[in-house]
Amino acid sequence: MKEALQHSKPSVRLRAALDIGTSPDPRHLDALLERCAVEPDFQVREMLTWALIRLPASATVPRLxxxxxxxxxxARSQALHTLSKTKDESAWEAVTSSVLIDPDDEVARSAWxxxxxxxxxxSESALATKLSTQLGRGGHDVQRSLSRALVALGSVIEEMLREAASSTDPAVRAHAQATEALLRDPDAGFAVFEAKRVDALGVNDSAG
Structure with a gap:
């Protein structure tokens, strides 16, 4: 089975992960984790995650x-993604302050x-405070990921966003404003570029 997970064709690797998940066996844990660390295909990575969460959490969570x-x-990004799918309480210890600000964007996004x-x-408020330190980070996709994570925490982020909206950093201000708009209307989409335009023009709700 390990050989199939390393096959050059993604379809073969996908099938191998499916077969492992269909008949879960902890003996395949090492092979699954090894493949997660290097697998280039998104669909195969998702199947590897599925196969992992089919195994007993008592075996997988400590290794993840x-x-x-x-x-x-x-490996870190994929492990965080898989831990979020296990929804096991003990997995929380993996979400450290350092991983939330990891310099690698994909690791940080998975952590969020x-x-x-x-x-x-x-602990939602404390988490929101930690996440708020990343406002203004990265490009559109990174900022959208952070905003979605913050919005998922609900109303506890409101005061933090108000403070961030008055930051001296224009990138932080715009990101906070876009997140606040997303919180008010989750169906409206993420519009950080519009928030930057509004910020640059000095427009606010009391204008006029």
Whole structure:
């Protein structure tokens, strides 16, 4: 089975991951984790995640946490993604302050998504404060990921967004304003570029 996971054709690797997930066996855990760290195909990675969460959480979660701590960028990103799917309470320990600000955008984005799924009740505000330090980071896709994670936390982000909207950093201001708009209307989409235009023009709700 390990050989099939390493096959040159994505379709063969996909089938191998499907077969493992269909008949879960913890003996395949190492092979699945090894493949997650290097697999280039998105669909295959998703099937690998599915196969992993079919295994007992008692076996997978500790190993996934190890991947987050010690793995390469893709291994960490994929492990965080998989942990968010397990929804196991013990997985929260993988979401450290350092991983939330990881310099690799894909690792950070996976951490943000995992954090809002795994955050213990009562810790949402503290998580929002940590995530707010990343406002203004990266390009459109990175900023959209952060905004969606923040919005998933709900009303606890409102005060933080108001503070960020008065930041001296125009990128932070615009990102905060776009996130606030998304919070008010989740169906409206993410419009950080419009927020930047409004910010540059000095337009606000009290204008006129």
């Amino acid at each position: 946490i190890e991947e987050v701590r010690w793995g390469g960028a893709q 998504r995992a954090a809002v799924v795994l955050v213990p009740a009562g």
